[in-house]
Amino acid sequence: MNGGATNPSRMNYLLLKDQEGAARGALGLLRSKREALARELFAIADQAVLTRDAFSETIQRATWALAVSLGLEGRADVESAAFAARREIPVSFAEQVFWGVRFPEVRWHGIVRTADARGYFFPGVPGSIHAAAREFEKTLEAVFQVVAVEARFKKIGEEIGKSTRRINVLNEVILPGLQARIRSILLSLEEREREDIFRMKRFKRRGR
Secondary structure (H helix, E strand, O other): OOOOOOOOOHHHHHHHHHHHHHHHHHHHHHHHHHHHHHHHHHHHHHHHHHHHHHHHHHHHHHHHHHHHHHHHHOHHHHHHHHHHOOOOOOEEEEEEEEOOEEEEEEEEOOOOOOHHHOOOOHHHOOHHHHHHHHHHHHHHHHHHHHHHHHHHHHHHHHHHHHHHHHHHHHHHHHHHHHHHHHHHHHHHHHHHHHHHHHHHHHHHHHHO
């Protein structure tokens, strides 16, 4: 869709009409995409609030459990159990697609463990330390939930912005430009047709 003057021919008129139709089709698809993304964004916004609230509650419980275990058992015992419980976190990523928008989906499993799966000597560790460990594992799981939801929220929000900009370009630049060139060709073709009719009439008068 080049700018500038267009040769006022019937062929160029048809080409520009095809381009106008394609632009209108693209505009319709973009609007449908933006509407679907907006619905998804509102749904994710609700999830984001819920996961943030859940995280806040979980971190409060974990902080309280840690304070209790420190008070009852002392810093050395708590740090010793934490050191023994160290491990790799089983997290993976998978690509998801929604209306052509690609984003990574965070996946995790087995973050919250049973007491005998934490790597320390189970009978020798007090219940308060088990409780603190469990609450912080739940907190870590809540962190992943927040990250998963907010990453999707951000990606879809960005895509809505891109779709809006493309819609504006089509509405305000491309379609008006095509329509102006189509009108110009139509005016030229109509003028040419009037001139041809005038010449035919004059030719007929001369032939009488």
